[in-house]
Amino acid sequence: MGVIVQKYGGTSVADSQKIKNVAKRITQSHKDGNSVVVVVSAMGGSTDQLIKLAHEISDKPPERELDMLLSTGEQVSIALLAMAVSKLGFHAISLTGNQVGIITDGFYSNARIKSINNDRILSELDQGKIVILAGFQGITIDDEITTLGRGASDTTAVAVAASLNADRCEIYTDVDGVYTSDPRVVKGARKLDQITYDEMLEMAGLGTKVLHSRCVELAKKFEVPLSVRSSFHKGEGTIIVKESKIMEEVVVSGVTSDKDQAKVSLIGLPDTPGMAAEIFQALADASINIDMIIQNASQDGTADLSFTTAEKDLDKTVEIVSRIKEKVGFNSVNGDFNIAKVSVIGIGMKSHVGIASKTFRVLADAGINIQMISTSEIKISCVIKEDQTENAVQVIHDVFELGHVDNKVSN
Amino acid sequence: MGVIVQKYGGTSVADSQKIKNVAKRITQSHKDGNSVVVVVSAMGGSTDQLIKLAHEISDKPPERELDMLLSTGEQVSIALLAMAVSKLGFHAISLTGNQVGIITDGFYSNARIKSINNDRILSELDQGKIVILAGFQGITIDDEITTLGRGASDTTAVAVAASLNADRCEIYTDVDGVYTSDPRVVKGARKLDQITYDEMLEMAGLGTKVLHSRCVELAKKFEVPLSVRSSFHKGEGTIIVKESKIMEEVVVSGVTSDKDQAKVSLIGLPDTPGMAAEIFQALADASINIDMIIQNASQDGTADLSFTTAEKDLDKTVEIVSRIKEKVGFNSVNGDFNIAKVSVIGIGMKSHVGIASKTFRVLADAGINIQMISTSEIKISCVIKEDQTENAVQVIHDVFELGHVDNKVSN
Numbered sequence: 001m002g003v004i005v006q007k008y009g010g011t012s013v014a015d016s017q018k019i020k021n022v023a024k025r026i027t028q029s030h031k032d033g034n035s036v037v038v039v040v041s042a043m044g045g046s047t048d049q050l051i052k053l054a055h056e057i058s059d060k061p062p063e064r065e066l067d068m069l070l071s072t073g074e075q076v077s078i079a080l081l082a083m084a085v086s087k088l089g090f091h092a093i094s095l096t097g098n099q100v101g102i103i104t105d106g107f108y109s110n111a112r113i114k115s116i117n118n119d120r121i122l123s124e125l126d127q128g129k130i131v132i133l134a135g136f137q138g139i140t141i142d143d144e145i146t147t148l149g150r151g152a153s154d155t156t157a158v159a160v161a162a163s164l165n166a167d168r169c170e171i172y173t174d175v176d177g178v179y180t181s182d183p184r185v186v187k188g189a190r191k192l193d194q195i196t197y198d199e200m201l202e203m204a205g206l207g208t209k210v211l212h213s214r215c216v217e218l219a220k221k222f223e224v225p226l227s228v229r230s231s232f233h234k235g236e237g238t239i240i241v242k243e244s245k246i247m248e249e250v251v252v253s254g255v256t257s258d259k260d261q262a263k264v265s266l267i268g269l270p271d272t273p274g275m276a277a278e279i280f281q282a283l284a285d286a287s288i289n290i291d292m293i294i295q296n297a298s299q300d301g302t303a304d305l306s307f308t309t310a311e312k313d314l315d316k317t318v319e320i321v322s323r324i325k326e327k328v329g330f331n332s333v334n335g336d337f338n339i340a341k342v343s344v345i346g347i348g349m350k351s352h353v354g355i356a357s358k359t360f361r362v363l364a365d366a367g368i369n370i371q372m373i374s375t376s377e378i379k380i381s382c383v384i385k386e387d388q389t390e391n392a393v394q395v396i397h398d399v400f401e402l403g404h405v406d407n408k409v410s411n
Numbered sequence: 412m413g414v415i416v417q418k419y420g421g422t423s424v425a426d427s428q429k430i431k432n433v434a435k436r437i438t439q440s441h442k443d444g445n446s447v448v449v450v451v452s453a454m455g456g457s458t459d460q461l462i463k464l465a466h467e468i469s470d471k472p473p474e475r476e477l478d479m480l481l482s483t484g485e486q487v488s489i490a491l492l493a494m495a496v497s498k499l500g501f502h503a504i505s506l507t508g509n510q511v512g513i514i515t516d517g518f519y520s521n522a523r524i525k526s527i528n529n530d531r532i533l534s535e536l537d538q539g540k541i542v543i544l545a546g547f548q549g550i551t552i553d554d555e556i557t558t559l560g561r562g563a564s565d566t567t568a569v570a571v572a573a574s575l576n577a578d579r580c581e582i583y584t585d586v587d588g589v590y591t592s593d594p595r596v597v598k599g600a601r602k603l604d605q606i607t608y609d610e611m612l613e614m615a616g617l618g619t620k621v622l623h624s625r626c627v628e629l630a631k632k633f634e635v636p637l638s639v640r641s642s643f644h645k646g647e648g649t650i651i652v653k654e655s656k657i658m659e660e661v662v663v664s665g666v667t668s669d670k671d672q673a674k675v676s677l678i679g680l681p682d683t684p685g686m687a688a689e690i691f692q693a694l695a696d697a698s699i700n701i702d703m704i705i706q707n708a709s710q711d712g713t714a715d716l717s718f719t720t721a722e723k724d725l726d727k728t729v730e731i732v733s734r735i736k737e738k739v740g741f742n743s744v745n746g747d748f749n750i751a752k753v754s755v756i757g758i759g760m761k762s763h764v765g766i767a768s769k770t771f772r773v774l775a776d777a778g779i780n781i782q783m784i785s786t787s788e789i790k791i792s793c794v795i796k797e798d799q800t801e802n803a804v805q806v807i808h809d810v811f812e813l814g815h816v817d818n819k820v821s822n
Contacts, residue, residue, distance in 0.1 A: 016467035050487070054494060056427035061494040068505050069490035072483035076461070079480035083465060083472040094479050098509060099554050143510050 002167035003125070004029055007039040007135065007157035011174040012231035013077050014044035016084075022231060023084035025172075026130060030090060035125045037164065039135045039157040040081055042073025047150075063108035067137075067147045071097070074134035074153070082132050091129040095120060097137035097145070102156065104138035104146045107287050111138055111146035112214075113155065116163040133160065154215035162222035169224050171211060172231035177238035178203065178210050180254040180402035185390050188403030192253060194239045197226075199253045202345040202379045216240070243347060251348035252355065252400045257389045259340045261291070262314040263371070264307055266321065268331030269295075271303040278328055279305070282320050288313045292341070292374040292383065302331075306372060308383060311337060339371065340389040343381040344396055350377045362399045368392050413578035414536070415440055418450040418546065418568035422585040423642035424488050425455030427495075433642065434495035436583075437541055441501060446536045448575065450546045450568040451492055453484025458561075474519035478548075478558045482508070485545035485564070493543050502540040506531060508548035508556070513567065515549035515557045518698050522549055522557035523625075524566065527574040544571060565626035573633035580635050582622060583642035588649035589614065589621050591665045591813035597805050599814030603664065605650045610664045613756040613790045627651070654758055662759035663766065663811040668800045670751045672702070673725040674782070675718055677732065679742030680706075682714040689739055690716070693731050699724045703752070703785040703794065713742075717783060719794060722748060750782065751800040754792040755807055761788045773810045779803050 006026065013019050030036045050069050054061045061069075078094035085092035101117030124131045135153025138146050148155055154171055161169035175183075176191065178200065183189040195203075197220035201213060210228055219226045219240065229237025269275055276295065283290060293307040309317050318335045325333070342363075349355050359380055363370060368391065372383035384392055397403070417437065424430050441447045461480050465472045472480075489505035496503035512528030535542045546564025549557050559566055565582055572580035587602065589611065594600040606614075608631035612624060621639055630637045630651065640648025680686055687706065694701060704718040720728050729746045736744070753774075760766050770791050774781060779802065783794035795803055808814070 016464060019468060053427060053487075053491060057430060057491055058494045058498040062497050065490045065493045065497070065503075065505055068493070068507075069487060072486045072490075075483045075486075076464075076480060079476045079483075080464060080468055082476045082479070083469045086473050086476070087469040092476075094476055096479075096556075145507070145510075 003035045003037065003161075003164050005037045005039065005157050005161040005164070005166045005169045006172060007153060007170070008041065008081075008172045008231055009153065009174065010041040010044035010047070012044075012172055013040055013081065016080070019043075019077070019080050019084050020087075022172075023081060023088055025231070026081075026085060027088050027090050030130055034167075036130050037121060037125070037160060037166070038081065038130065038132045039153055039160060040074060040077045040132060041135050041153040042070075043077050043080075046073045046076065064144065067108045067111075067145050070147050071134070071137040071145050074136050078132045078134045085130050085132070091127070092132055093124050093129050094132045094134070095124075096134050097156075098139045098143075100133055100160075102138040102159075104140060104148065106140045106142075106144065106146065108144075108146055110149045110287055111140075113138060113148065113159050116159055118163055121160070121164065148214075149212075152212055152214065154212040155218060158215045158218045158222075158224050158226065161224045162218060166224070169219065169226050171215075171226065171228045173210065173228060174230070174232065175210060175228075176230035176233065176235050177228055178240075178254070181256065181393055181397045185257075186255075186394050186397045188397065190403050192238050193236070194241050195253055196243045196347050197240055198243065198378055199345050199347050200240045202343065202376075203254055203256050211240075251352050252344055252346035252402060253348075254345050254402065255343065255393050255396045255400070256345065257340055257342045257393050259386055259389060260311045261308050261339055261341050261383070262311045262317075263336040263339045263383060264309060264314070264317055264321065265334045265336070266305045266330045266332075267334070268302045269305050270329050271297050271301050275303075275328055276305065278324065279321060282324055283309075283317060286316065286320055288317055288320070292372050292381065294372050305330075308339070308341065308372070338386045339383050340386045340392075341381050341383050342389060342392045342396065343379055344400070345379050347378050349379075356380050358399060359396060362395045363392055366391055366395045414446045414448065414572075414575050416448045416450065416568050416572040416575065416577045416580045417583060418564060418581070419452065419492075419583045419642055420564065420585065421452040421455035421458070423583055424451055424492065427491070430488070430491050430495050431498075433583075434492060434499055436642070437492075437496060438499050438501050441541055445578075448532060448536070448542045448544065448571060448577070449492065450544045450564055450571060451485060451488045452546050452564040453481075454488050454491075457484045457487065475555065478519045478522075479556050481558050482545070482548040482556050485547050489543045489545045496541050496543070502538070503543055504535050504540050505543045505545070506535075507545050508567075509550045509554075511544055511571075513549040513570075515551060515559065517551045517553075517555065517557065519555075519557055521560045521698055522551075524549060524559065524570050527570055529574055532571070532575065559625075560623075563623055563625065565623040566629060569626045569629045569633075569635050569637065572635045573629060577635070580630065580637050582626075582637065582639045584621065584639060585641070585643065586621060586639075587641040587644065587646050588639055589651075589665070592667065592804055592808045596801050597666075597808045599808065601814050603649050604647070605652050606664055607654045607758050608651055609654065609789050610756050610758050611651045613754065613787075614665055614667050622651075662763050663755055663757035663813060664759075665756050665813065666754065666804050666807045666811070667756065668751055668753045668804050670797055670800060671722045672719050672750055672752050672794070673722045673728075674747040674750045674794060675720060675725070675728055675732065676745045676747070677716045677741045677743075678745070679713045680716050681740050682708050682712055686714075686739055687716065689735065690732060693735055694720075694728060697727065697731055699728055699731070703783050703792065705783050716741075719750070719752065719783070749797045750794050751797045752792050752794050753800060753803045753807065754790055755811070756790050758789050760790075767791050769810060770807060773806045774803055777802055777806045 082094040104111035493505040515522035546567040
């Protein structure tokens with residue numbers, strides 16, 4: 001008998017009827033002979049309601065208290081789902097992050113899982129129960145409630161699957177799989193049957209809301225067999241696999257965009273060693289993730305440094321950077337919300353040349369200016385003006401013929 | 412520096428503005444030089460919403476899951492209140508029942524506090540923080556979340572006050588004190604400046620919603636100085652004291668009613684020893700509280716047994732009693748929702764005769780039939796038809812002149 005971890009997002013449990021539907025799916029898996037562990041997000045919209053309430057009280061609520069508040073959302077949905085499963089005549093038990101023993105570090109609102117204690121889960125499974133876990137939350141060794149960041153219930157699911165050495169981890173969501181690009185925006189976007197961890201990782205990191213990137217990282221690290229499928233209708237969805245398992249290699253798998261990005265530019269930085277380290281250490285200490293970085297030396301011995309970060313972290317980033325302005329000795333700092341990142345992703349890129357030039361050319365032809373570029377073996381990202389995002393994604397999607405199953409690149 | 416425990420009920424924290432007002436009161440006590448521990452209920456209406464959600468999913472949700480669900484209500488309010496206090500520039504920390512270590516037994520939905528661990532509270536107070544605790548909830552030694560029953564945040568407050576040996580425990584609510592009877596129903600009802608634990612206990616047990624009876628029991632047991640006052644306006648409220656502290660003794664303190672009662676009658680019980688014990692043991696095993704009990708032996712060697720219980724427990728009670736019908740050997744069981752209990756309370760009764768007869772006479776004069784009677788040293792309770800409740804309370808209130816401060820009884 002295998003262990004299956006299923007994760008249901010907020011839209012899948014948004015009301016009591018949807019919760020009943022999820023209960024049916026879960027019990028079906030149980031009837032099929034599996035040991036089923038379910039990870040649930042807060043009911044759709046409830047987290048936003050709680051945040052709104054918090055902001056009615058304080059424009060800057062303490063992060064510890066915000067985690068205390070937000071973690072209730074999942075506690076509500078696990079209890080309701082356990083009730084729905086029981087109502088169908090099956091034994092279910094809901095467990096909070098604390099009860100499972102999902103131990104995290106102490107970074108409120110963005111904590112990382114350090115360990116998971118399987119004892120309670122295994123003991124409940126042994127008793128034939130369907131185990132329903134709160135996603136998104138954990139607890140520090142000092143008993144403080146933490147949350148893992150928006151959308152991190154995916155991460156909980158994969159971490160639990162890895163910890164239990166589960167046969168597979170199924171992420172149920174409101175889309176029916178991973179697409180070559182956002183089908184609501186891009187004409188001809190096509191669902192992928194399979195994709196590699198690495199490609200998925202890039203997509204997740206780049207604003208494709210289907211999977212949380214930390215979840216994919218974890219899945220890759222522990223080789224958790226992962227699939228993404230719709231919680232509303234049947235269908236195989238997309239399987240996320242190791243590279244070697246992909247039989248027919250495609251060059252470009254998808255094109256994604258991320259508007260929740262901001263650009264920070266430091267002007268007139270002394271062009272001496274250690275300056276960048278100083279800045280990024282200060283940001284790392286504050287748990288601010290930096291993405292793309294560009295530094296240009298100018299002729300007067302100073303340099304300009306630009307980097308991107310999440311839009312929500314822009315104020316904090318500018319504040320922290322300003323604090324070390326004297327010490328580092330630059331002239332000024334600018335923050336820019338009005339940018340987006342557009343990325344082309346494909347495991348096949350590694351062995352093909354010309355993907356980058358083709359991307360740059362098609363953007364230029366569309367009159368889109370590229371502000372920053374970063375590349376990896378399987379990704380090319382360009383920072384552009386935010387209002388040009390949809391157009392950029394469409395022209396790239398078209399030029400690589402991603403709407404066709406047998407797309408190949410001709411340089 | 413003294414420790415003060417303040418408790419705020421659901422109506423006091425019903426929205427963000429009210430939470431901000433409570434935060435002001437709390438910080439004022441802190442500024443006055445006190446160590447302040449606050450116990451909070453769920454935001455007004457939120458518990459009912461959660462119950463509604465549960466019942467959309469199951470007509471009989473498992474009690475463990477119901478407690479898992481309901482305990483989120485207080486977690487929301489403590490987090491928001493801590494944010495509001497922080498916003499005013501004070502250090503606050505919210506703690507769940509689990510974090511405090513409020514250890515209870517395992518009776519879901521009606522658990523009893525077994526012990527409270529003060530370490531965390533004291534350590535936070537030592538750091539100058541205002542400590543905000545979730546009322547109503549606890550945790551078993553097996554890490555299961557329990558709730559203490561509706562309105563039991565009062566109990567949490569007194570238990571914490573007793574445990575901390577607090578200087579006083581202030582219960583803030585939506586009324587400005589304890590009245591001789593419900594002022595919304597009874598003409599001439601008067602606020603009492605003080606009342607004894609015993610009188611308050613009877614009142615609380617009899618449907619006066621001002622204080623939860625377990626809270627008063629605990630306060631009496633540990634002699635916790637308790638007061639009830641309005642969270643919306645100033646004023647001294649009512650102080651609950653030991654008997655000896657009441658200088659001028661009044662005979663009757665109040666008259667109360669409780670419509671949330673049901674009567675169960677067993678007909679044709681064999682009149683042999685041990686039958687009643689058998690029945691009430693079965694009910695006790697199911698944690699069903701029984702209040703008044705009457706048994707009448709009839710001439711054919713059988714007896715009729717009637718007792719009252721909470722309306723919500725009627726179905727379960729009838730079910731349990733029916734289960735042992737064969738074993739005990741009675742003919743039939745009837746449940747009756749349409750009854751109420753009216754009670755006259757007064758510490759002075761002990762040394763005065765004629766209170767009972769005066770009560771029975773005034774009810775008879777008003778055409779109200781008494782179905783059951785029970786008396787104690789400081790209380791006389793009568794079970795009557797539910798639709799006669801208001802009238803019964805008013806005529807008793809009038810006959811003992813409870814609207815006047817210097818009411819005395821003349822037999």
